[in-house]
Every structure is written in C-alpha cells, then in structure tokens.
Amino acid sequence: MAVSPWRRLARGAPVEVFAAAGMGAGLAHVELASVPDLRLVASPRHATVLVAVGRFPGPLGAALARLHDQLPHPRAAVWVRPAGVVEAPAALDGADLAQTVAHASASAVAVGRALRDGAPSRPDVLPDAPPHPFEGLGDHRQGGEGMMGGVPWGRPMAMTGPDRDGLSLDRSEVRMGPFLVGMPEGVTVDAVLQGGVVQEASVVDLDDGEGSGGSPTSLRRHRLRWLTETCRLAGLDALAARAATVAVAPVDADHSDRDGAALVRAVRRSGLVTTWRDLGDGGAAAARLDEVLGRLESSAADEPVAPARRPSLGELGHHVLGLTWSDALVVLHSLDPSAIALEADA
Amino acid sequence: MAVYESFAAAVVVLAAVVTLVGIAHWGLAQGAGSTWPQRAPYLGGGTQESHAWSRYHARWFPMALVFIAFEMEMMFMYPWAVVFAAEGGKAMVEMGMFLGLLSVGLVYAWREGAFRWQ
Numbered sequence: 001m002a003v004s005p006w007r008r009l010a011r012g013a014p015v016e017v018f019a020a021a022g023m024g025a026g027l028a029h030v031e032l033a034s035v036p037d038l039r040l041v042a043s044p045r046h047a048t049v050l051v052a053v054g055r056f057p058g059p060l061g062a063a064l065a066r067l068h069d070q071l072p073h074p075r076a077a078v079w080v081r082p083a084g085v086v087e088a089p090a091a092l093d094g095a096d097l098a099q100t101v102a103h104a105s106a107s108a109v110a111v112g113r114a115l116r117d118g119a120p121s122r123p124d125v126l127p128d129a130p131p132h133p134f135e136g137l138g139d140h141r142q143g144g145e146g147m148m149g150g151v152p153w154g155r156p157m158a159m160t161g162p163d164r165d166g167l168s169l170d171r172s173e174v175r176m177g178p179f180l181v182g183m184p185e186g187v188t189v190d191a192v193l194q195g196g197v198v199q200e201a202s203v204v205d206l207d208d209g210e211g212s213g214g215s216p217t218s219l220r221r222h223r224l225r226w227l228t229e230t231c232r233l234a235g236l237d238a239l240a241a242r243a244a245t246v247a248v249a250p251v252d253a254d255h256s257d258r259d260g261a262a263l264v265r266a267v268r269r270s271g272l273v274t275t276w277r278d279l280g281d282g283g284a285a286a287a288r289l290d291e292v293l294g295r296l297e298s299s300a301a302d303e304p305v306a307p308a309r310r311p312s313l314g315e316l317g318h319h320v321l322g323l324t325w326s327d328a329l330v331v332l333h334s335l336d337p338s339a340i341a342l343e344a345d346a
Numbered sequence: 347m348a349v350y351e352s353f354a355a356a357v358v359v360l361a362a363v364v365t366l367v368g369i370a371h372w373g374l375a376q377g378a379g380s381t382w383p384q385r386a387p388y389l390g391g392g393t394q395e396s397h398a399w400s401r402y403h404a405r406w407f408p409m410a411l412v413f414i415a416f417e418m419e420m421m422f423m424y425p426w427a428v429v430f431a432a433e434g435g436k437a438m439v440e441m442g443m444f445l446g447l448l449s450v451g452l453v454y455a456w457r458e459g460a461f462r463w464q
Binding site (some may be wrong): 165 | 381383389394396398400401405414
C-alpha cells in the first residue's frame with residue numbers, strides 16, 4: 001500500500017498524553033515528561049491517551065469524567081492505581097492499570113500506537129445529554145425561561161455587578177480546574193470573571209484528607225517538578241522536558257550537578273523571571289521563581305524528605321483578585337501549598 | 347478568447363465544487379461522534395456555572411473611536427484638496443464645518459479618558 005511508509009513514520013511519532021494528577025501523584029508529571037516517546041499536552045483535545053495518577057475521591061472523580069470525555073476519538077486511558085485503592089472512578093473503569101509511572105508510560109506508548117493501528121476507542125463515560133437541561137422547557141417549550149435573571153438555556157444568565165472601570169457589567173461564574181496545567185494538585189477555583197478579570201475567587205480543596213501519600217523524595221526533585229510545571233505553564237515545552245530529564249536523572253556522585261546548573265542558566269536566559277515581574281501581583285511570583293532557581297543553584301544535595309501534609313488553602317483566592325485569568329493561574333502555581341510546606345519543613 | 351472564457355468558467359466551477367465538498371466534509375465531521383460532554387468547553391475538569399453570554403468592557407473602544415475620528419478626517423482631506431483648488435474659500439468653510447463636527451467626537455473621546463494611558 002502506498003501509504004504504508006507514511007503510516008510507519010506516523011506510528012513512530014511520540015504519543016500525545018494528557019496527565020491528570022489526582023491526590024498523591026507526586027512526581028508523576030516529570031516522570032511522564034521525561035519519556036521521549038510521550039508528548040505531554042496542555043489540553044485533552046490534543047491528547048490520545050489519558051494517564052491518570054493517584055486517587056480521585058468524590059468531586060475529583062466527577063471532574064475526571066468530564067475531562068475523559070473531552071479527549072477526541074480514538075482515545076485510551078491508563079491509571080496508575082495507588083496501593084490499597086480498589087474502587088475505580090467511573091472515568092477509569094476498564095482502563096489499563098499500572099503499578100508505577102514507568103509502567104504507565106510504557107503502557108501509554110503501547111496503547112497510543114495500537115490506536116493508530118485501528119484499536120477500538122473508549123466510549124464516553126457521561127450520558128450524551130446537556131449538562132444543564134433546557135430542551136422543551138418554558139411556557140412555549142422554547143428552552144428555558146426569561147433573559148436577565150432567567151435561565152434561558154439551562155444556565156442562569158450572568159447578572160451585572162460593578163467592574164474596575166466604574167461600569168456595571170456581567171459577572172460570569174466558572175469553576176476552573178483541577179486539571180489545568182500549573183494548578184496545584186487537587187485544587188479548583190470558583191471564580192467570578194468580568195471579561196478575563198478575576199473579581200472573586202474561592203479556592204476549593206478537593207483532597208479527602210487521607211494524606212498526600214506518595215513516596216518520599218528529595219527537595220531538589222520537588223523543586224525541579226515545580227520548575228517543570230512552571231515551564232509548561234509558560235509554554236516553554238523544550239525547557240520543561242529538559243527540567244523533567246534533570247529531575248529524574250540520578251545526581252552525580254561528586255554532587256557537581258552540571259546539568260542542573262545549565263538548566264537554571266537556561267531558565268534565567270529565557271527571561272521568565274523578568275516577564276513574571278509584570279504580572280500585577282507585585283512581583284511575588286517572580287521572586288518565588290528566582291528563589292527556587294537560586295536554591296537549585298546552591299544545593300545539589302538529594303536527601304529524601306517525607307511528603308509534607310498539605311496546609312489549609314485558606315485565603316489563597318485573595319492573591320488573584322483583579323488579575324486576568326492567565327496571570328491568576330501563574331500566581332496560584334507560584335503559591336503551590338504542597339511545595340511551600342516542603343520548603344517550610346526543610 | 348473563447349479558450350480563456352471556458353478556462354475561467356472551469357476554474358470557477360472547480361472552486362465551487364472544492365468549496366462545497368469542503369463545507370460538506372466539515373459539516374459531517376462536526377456531526378460525527380460529537381457528544382454533549384465533548385462539546386463542553388475545556389475548563390480543566392471544571393464547569394461553566396452561568397451562561398457564557400456575558401458582556402465585558404472593550405477597553406480599546408475609546409482608542410478605536412479616536413482612530414476613526416482622525417483617520418476619516420484625513421481620508422476626506424485628499425479629495426477636498428483637489429476641490430479646494432477650484433472652489434477656494436467656500437470649500438474652506440465647508441471643511442471647517444466638517445472638522446468642527448469631528449472635534450465634537452474628539453471632545454467626547456477626551457471626556458471618556460481615551461487620552462489617559464492606563
């Protein structure tokens with residue numbers, strides 16, 4: 001067949017993977033990002049395989065079901081199931097199971113290539129019905145009722161409120177996360193947006209409080225995990241892959257950490273610290289990035305630390321008020337509670 | 347001549363066929379395998395709680411207004427320059443009226459704070 005050389009070439013291309021981190025996912029992202037045959041993508045619309053890591057209690061499982069159905073066909077799912085977890089969330093029912101992230105990446109490559117060869121796709125988890133029913137509702141079966149203050153298409157219409165320019169404009173209510181790139185593990189944000197500006201935000205912790213789990217690892221690796229996510233959030237995918245490779249590689253016997261030092265230099269050269277100074281949060285996110293880079297430079301030590309218990313998220317939402325959503329996500333990422341708890345313990 | 351005409355007709359027909367096939371293919375692709383959960387916006391697993399139709403402040407609006415006021419003014423001045431050579435003072439008065447109207451727009455933009463950089 002004439003297309004077979006092309007088919008062979010396409011078959012060898014990296015498999016697009018969307019990584020959904022549940023509770024206790026640990027360093028899963030960097031391990032996946034460091035596999036050359038996988039390409040981590042930022043949206044499920046670009047992915048072939050969904051790799052879910054950790055526990056997905058209650059609302060996290062519901063969010064995962066919505067995410068699962070947004071992968072285009074053909075699709076597959078792989079679950080790194082933590083020891084002791086028996087019940088699978090609906091989205092992962094019948095998914096390929098893996099013990100470790102390394103097994104999961106091998107499995108993701110295999111199923112991704114099998115899909116290219118025509119293997120069957122996973123069906124939707126959620127019913128094919130509008131999430132907010134509207135069809136046939138209303139006095140004339142026109143679908144919903146009213147306009148301002150009504151529920152015209154199943155969702156309440158945005159009501160007006162004062163905005164930063166002294167105008168009275170619509171307030172759009174959205175729930176963001178928990179699987180956005182850069183969003184701290186198991187966190188969603190209930191935000192009220194006017195245009196792209198966050199007017200109100202409350203951060204909701206979806207953790208069921210059974211401890212963050214995960215195996216003990218080193219502070220250096222945690223910092224590199226954070227840096228990998230930082231680079232992905234900034235769209236610097238090549239640097240993210242490099243940070244992931246440094247994170248999973250064993251430290252040199254003489255603690256010289258030449259790769260780590262070169263990585264830090266490359267991140268500094270990318271101008272990310274300078275860019276983040278203008279976010280509108282007073283340069284706090286830039287200072288935090290600078291601090292992490294400084295600590296990576298000064299210490300190549302790789303002593304293990306116990307996984308820290310995540311502190312209460314408290315007033316995290318206050319830090320993003322008045323920012324545009326993209327900047328707010330950067331600020332939320334820079335204030336990752338687990339990462340800060342680890343630094344505080346050290 | 348007839349050769350060129352039939353060639354042009356063939357190109358037009360071909361373009362129409364390609365466009366129609368493209369639109370049909372796009373339409374079929376839209377319908378096929380597209381379910382409600384797949385059509386939902388991607389919010390990282392989150393949901394849209396209020397209706398997505400929301401009015402926001404187009405902050406570039408005053409700047410666009412100023413641009414239009416000055417741009418149209420300049421555009422009309424080119425043909426006016428030709429008429430001015432023939433008509434003289436009368437054309438000058440007419441242009442004065444035109445500029446007067448435009449400056450009302452300018453004053454409005456000033457009041458809206460279009461010249462205040464923020």
